[in-house]
Amino acid sequence: MNTKQQILARKHLEKRLVGVRKLELAVPPRGWMRAIREALGMSTRQLAERMGVSPSRVPTIEKAEVTGGTTIKTLREAAEAMNCTFVYTFVPVKPLDEILEDRAKEKARKDIARLDHTMKLENQALRRTDLQDEQQRLINGYLAGSPRQLWDN
CATH class of the missing domain: 1.10.260 (434 Repressor (Amino-terminal Domain))
Known part of the structure; x- marks a missing residue:
């Protein structure tokens, strides 16, 4: 799909x-x-x-x-x-798009934390605004691509 x-x-x-x-x-x-x-x-x-x-x-x-x-x-x-209809469902706790967005944010945060740590070790730390911009770029990329990539650890 x-x-x-x-x-x-x-x-x-x-x-x-x-x-x-x-x-x-x-x-x-x-x-x-x-x-x-x-x-x-x-x-x-x-x-x-x-x-x-x-x-x-x-x-x-x-x-x-x-x-x-x-x-x-x-x-x-x-x-x-008993002349009843059995109903079975999964009910997401919030809209599916929000779940995907939350997961993209979580994954991007982890990726940025690793990047920031590596850059600091190499004495090339990025500014906070640069990190935030990169995090937003990652989030947008995750959301634009296949949702399957969001669930890989």
Whole structure:
């Protein structure tokens, strides 16, 4: 995927994430599966029957949901058995472009620190403004190129 396609893909993904970012979901302490099942007045036996599993399996799945030890497939099956839609998503803590910009700044800072150290050792230290200019040039270069280069250490 070329750079223009990546930028376009990020923009489309950001549009999809707008609604999700606005959600303030507080996970029920005993998990979504149990909360929905109980709200529907469904017993573990009834849910197990609808899922096609043994009745002892439902409490095990409910506990595993809370601890993070279940699979997406199992949660999807439980949701379907309760006439629910299972939703799974990653929600970036800030817009994707900001994450890339922050990473470019971090990488440029490290690069400039190494450069500055080397130049000082050679008694050729650069002025602070020159270092800042070079750092901004690096940031712009990282952001103009492939985002893959940002994630190499």
